[in-house]
Amino acid sequence: MPQARPSVTITAYPDGPLVVRGDVDLRTVDGEPIPHRDGPVALCRCGLSRIKPFCDSTHKRSSFRAD
Template sequence: MRGDFELRTQSGEVIDGGRGTVALCRCGLSAIKPLCDGTHKVGGFHASGGDRER
């Protein structure tokens, strides 16, 4: 995500993304969920379907 946004937990607490562009974890392996920390690369996660970014 890029730009002006605010992430919140299910209970409504603000999650600090730490910067203006963040990626959300889809693989479930990140140590800083809900944010992506790149662990999917070593975990071998690949999203199913759709176009992949190259």
């Protein structure tokens, strides 16, 4: 039997965003759904994005470093 794959994966890209693949339910703290694009989604982890919670590549112009 093949091992079951998780329905969602989150990959930490070096010096970059967290990329979420799979059917994910993004919510605000109030429980409101956050609309997002189809396909994989990149979440900001440098804090500089203008479209948080999504990544807009601004980290590339900062000294943000993370494995």
